[in-house]
Amino acid sequence: xxxxxxxxxxxxxxxxxxxxxxxxxxxxxxxxxxxxxxxxxxxxxxxxxxxxxxxxxxxxxxxxxxxxxxxxxxxxxxxxxxxxxxxxxxxxxxxxxxxxxxxxxxxxxxxxxxxxxxxxxxxxxxxxxxxxxxxxxxxxxxxxxxxxxxxxxxxxxxxxxxxxxxxxxxxxxxxxxxxxxxxxxxxxxxxxxxxxxxxxxxxxxxxxxxxxxxxxxxxxxxxxxxxxxxxxxxxxxxxxxxxxxxxxxxxxxxxxxxxxxxxxxxxxxxxxxxxxxxxxxxxxxxxxxxxxxxxxxxxxxxxxxxxxxxxxxxxxxxxxxxxxxxxxxxxxxxxxxxxxxxxxxxxxxxxxxxxxxxxxxxxxxxxxxxxxxxxxxxxxxxxxxxxxxxxxxxxxxxxxxxxxxxxxxxxxxxxxxxxxxxxxxxxxxxxxxxxxxxxxxxxxxxxxxxxxxxxxxxx
Numbered sequence: 241x242x243x244x245x246x247x248x249x250x251x252x253x254x255x256x257x258x259x260x261x262x263x264x265x266x267x268x269x270x271x272x273x274x275x276x277x278x279x280x281x282x283x284x285x286x287x288x289x290x291x292x293x294x295x296x297x298x299x300x301x302x303x304x305x306x307x308x309x310x311x312x313x314x315x316x317x318x319x320x321x322x323x324x325x326x327x328x329x330x331x332x333x334x335x336x337x338x339x340x341x342x343x344x345x346x347x348x349x350x351x352x353x354x355x356x357x358x359x360x361x362x363x364x365x366x367x368x369x370x371x372x373x374x375x376x377x378x379x380x381x382x383x384x385x386x387x388x389x390x391x392x393x394x395x396x397x398x399x400x401x402x403x404x405x406x407x408x409x410x411x412x413x414x415x416x417x418x419x420x421x422x423x424x425x426x427x428x429x430x431x432x433x434x435x436x437x438x439x440x441x442x443x444x445x446x447x448x449x450x451x452x453x454x455x456x457x458x459x460x461x462x463x464x465x466x467x468x469x470x471x472x473x474x475x476x477x478x479x480x481x482x483x484x485x486x487x488x489x490x491x492x493x494x495x496x497x498x499x500x501x502x503x504x505x506x507x508x509x510x511x512x513x514x515x516x517x518x519x520x521x522x523x524x525x526x527x528x529x530x531x532x533x534x535x536x537x538x539x540x541x542x543x544x545x546x547x548x549x550x551x552x553x554x555x556x557x558x559x560x561x562x563x564x565x566x567x568x569x570x571x572x573x574x575x576x577x578x579x580x581x582x583x584x585x586x587x588x589x590x591x592x593x594x595x596x597x598x599x600x601x602x603x604x605x606x607x608x609x610x611x612x613x614x615x616x617x618x619x620x621x622x623x624x625x626x627x628x629x630x631x632x633x634x635x636x637x638x639x640x641x642x643x644x645x646x647x648x649x650x651x652x653x654x655x656x657x658x659x660x661x662x663x664x665x666x667x668x669x670x671x672x673x674x675x676x677x678x679x680x681x682x683x684x685x686x687x688x689x690x691x692x693x694x695x696x697x698x699x
Contacts, residue, residue, distance in 0.1 A: 247375065248368040250559035250665025254343055254352035257296035262351050264303040266375075269382060270353060271307020273374035274337065277367070278313060282336035282358070286314045288329045288403065289396055290321035291341040292432045292494050295461030296351050301341045301396040304353065318407075319399020322432045322495035323354060324592035325407040331360030331589060333406065342432065342494040345471045346667065348462045360589035362561050404436065412444040414587060415598040418605030421449035423485040425501075427476040428457040429469025431493035433593065440594055450601075453483055465492065470499045470580050470593075473509075477501035487604065487611050491593045496560070497580035498593030500600065502612040510580045511542040512615040513600060517582065518551050518574055520603050526573065527551065533566045533575030535559075536660045540675055541620035548617075559665055560591045621657065621675040624686050628670045630697040633663045636670070645692040649674065649685035657682070661689060670697070 247253045247261055253270070255262050261270070278285050287308055291297040305315045318329060323340045330338030338356035346352070355363050355371075363371070426441065428434040434457040441452055455476070456468040468475050469492050476488035480501045488501030500508040514532060521527035530551050534542065535558045543553045556566035560581040567575045567585050576582035581591030588595055604611055637643045642661075649659045657676035664671055672689045676682040 245365065245369050245372055247372050248365075250561060251344065252340075252352050252354035252362075254346065254350060254666045256349060257294065257300065257351040262296070262300060262353075264299065265382070266379065267300050267303040267353070268307040268310075269378040270375050271304040272311055272378050273307075273371050274339075274355065275308045275311030275313045276374050277371050278336050279311065285312065286316065286335050287337045287339060288316050288318055288326060288333065288335045289339040289341070290318040290323075290326040290399070290432075291396060292343075293320055293430060293434065293459035293461065293464050294343070294348050294351055294493075297341045298395065298397055300351055300353070301339075302394075304339060304341065305394075305396055316403065317396040317399040318403040319397050319401075320432055320435045321399070321404055321407065322436055322592075322594065324496050324588060324590050324595070325404065325432075325436065326354075327356045327360040327590045328407050328410055328588070329403055330356045330358060332410070333403070334358070340494065344494050344496065344666070345465055345469070345492040348464050348466070352666075356589075361564070362590065404439075408436065408440050408443060411440050411592075411594055411598060415444070415595075416602050416606070418450060418601050420605050420608070421451070422487060422601070422605065423451040423453070423483070424601075425453045425455060425476055425479045425483055425485045425488045427455050427468055427479070427488070427490035429465055429471075429491050429493055429495075430456045430459040430463040431465065431469065431491065431495065433457075433491040433495040434459050436495065437491065437594060440598070444598060453479070453485065455479055469493065470497055473499040473501065473507040477505045477507050481505040487601070489597045492580070495593040496591040497577070498582070498596050499580045500611060503610055504612055506612065508611060508615060510576050510578045510582065511539050511620070512618050513580070513582060513596065514538075514574070514576050515542055515545050515618055516603060516614050517596075517599065518546060519549050521574055522549065522551060528573040529571050531570060531572045533563050533570065533572045535563060535577050536662075537578050537625070537673055539578070539620045539623055540658060541618055545618050558662060564590070621677065622679045622682050623673065623675045624682050626672045626686050626690050627664075628672065628690055628693045628697075629699045630663075630668055630670050630693065631699050632697060633668070634697065636661055636663075636693070639692075639696045642689065642692045642696055645685075645689045649689065652681070652685065659685070659689075
């Protein structure tokens with residue numbers, strides 16, 4: 241059998257809800273396959289499951305849980321909760337695995353399955369491949385009538401509130417007070433943060449003078465990420481200006497990432513947050529090896545600003561899973577992505593938007609400065625990212641016209657910019673990122689590569 245994974249991408253299994261592999265028969269089979277893997281590797285075989293607010297999440301969670309139960313696995317539900325919430329519970333409540341039903345920042349019509357091990361980390365690629373083989377074997381048996389497909393299971397909603405309280409207490413336990421009054425706009429993306437963020441901020445704010453304005457916290461199953469949240473940070477930026485707030489916070493659908501807006505209505509992305517946090521951690525002696533791990537998508541301006549502060553930056557493959565691997569390999573305590581995944585190794589095992597938000601608020605409050613002042617010296621190179629929907633993911637450098645366009649851009653920029661062209665790990669998209677000193681050059685080369693990809697692979 242091929243050693244290449246067919247179902248698992250960079251962030252679990254993802255696709256259109258109701259279609260393979262997210263039809264109920266297959267999600268049941270995936271649950272059984274994971275249970276059989278646990279039978280070989282775990283002890284008590286207890287699993288915690290959580291979900292986001294998509295219309296399809298409950299039925300997929302129920303089907304998956306039924307597959308686990310069919311193999312004798314004990315399933316506990318946390319109901320609607322963030323992805324990092326499940327990662328925390330898997331690690332700290334001694335579960336053998338944690339399951340999240342979510343497609344993160346994707347539209348409501350999509351969904352996905354993320355799997356965490358008992359250590360709170362996403363499964364290694366080789367384990368995902370092993371589980372995949374079990375999945376396909378189970379599907380084959382079911383199609384031949386050799387395996388029962390009883391999908392009866394209890395509901396995973398509303399879930400055990402004690403599990404969510406455990407996660408909330410974990411978040412607020414290690415973060416100091418702001419120390420001064422701030423007015424905040426918080427965009428919950430009509431996703432998992434809608435149920436957790438208000439509780440976290442209210443309990444953390446018991447002795448502080450914070451004022452919260454929550455927006456997009458009324459999920460209806462179809463409005464998750466709908467022109468709101470971290471995918472549309474300009475939404476919270478406008479709201480900050482309109483409400484005359486000090487700062488804006490915006491999560492994605494499962495709240496494993498977060499972006500911000502300053503009081504002037506400027507979006508503050510993951511690069512700027514990495515700079516702010518890295519400096520703070522270095523000053524406190526908590527930035528191990530004076531090292532930060534970012535990705536190929538982070539701006540050259542971040543690297544230059546970090547160098548001025550005596551901080552080294554390593555680039556990893558895109559995906560918080562790969563950022564984490566590079567952090568562990570190189571002994572880093574901080575890493576993240578421009579998109580807003582920030583990993584505080586030692587305090588969390590994956591990106592956690594709520595944890596990042598609390599820490600940024602603490603830094604802003606303690607400093608006596610605005611968010612804009614704290615990141616004001618980050619001078620970014622002009623950068624553009626363009627997405628191209630593709631019908632297949634053929635290796636880009638094997639397509640002559642695409643390879644020619646990429647090589648032409650790289651030769652022309654020659655150290656004065658960067659070219660990153662890659663496929664999304666979660667969607668049928670090619671992503672083209674160009675950085676250049678000249679905006680004209682940047683757009684010209686981006687358009688040339690996009691045109692070549694559209695001609696060869698476009699839908």
